[in-house]
Amino acid sequence: MSATAIDGDTVEALEDLPPSAKLVAKVLEYNDTLTQSELAEETLLPARTVRYALTRLEEQDVVESRFSFSDARKRIYTLA
Template sequence: MIQQEIQQLPPSAKLVLKILEWNGEQTQKSLAEESLLAPRTVRSALDELSSLGIIEEDIFIPDARKRVYSLSQGYNDLIEPTSRSRT
């Protein structure tokens, strides 16, 4: 079910998701720099991913005004079996 919802996401949200998969937790600024997307586009992608429960938002310890984003454990649980079946 969640995989179908991921397929329906806009390309920008899929790119942000892939960057989080590859690099682990990131700030909005680092996601914008890595993806070359506008900060507003990244924010929109993060909102969509968050609404699906795919990512988690936490306080960025070095600067509490910022947030850090990472994949949720629920998303990792969904992806793990898929990854293992390919190897």
């Protein structure tokens, strides 16, 4: 578990986002890569809320997603 620091541009992008998006970004800061279901577990947020947060974070270019090599049905999320 290695931390990826959130830089100044990312902090600025997060300012206008909902608290759920900020929490998801913070969890990704400490966990590098997680799936949506892992994010829901870590944040204790409903899956639907995590999905919305990830959509907002991707719109702001705060997170990137890619398909999982172990399970192509899942996406892996990381900080951009």
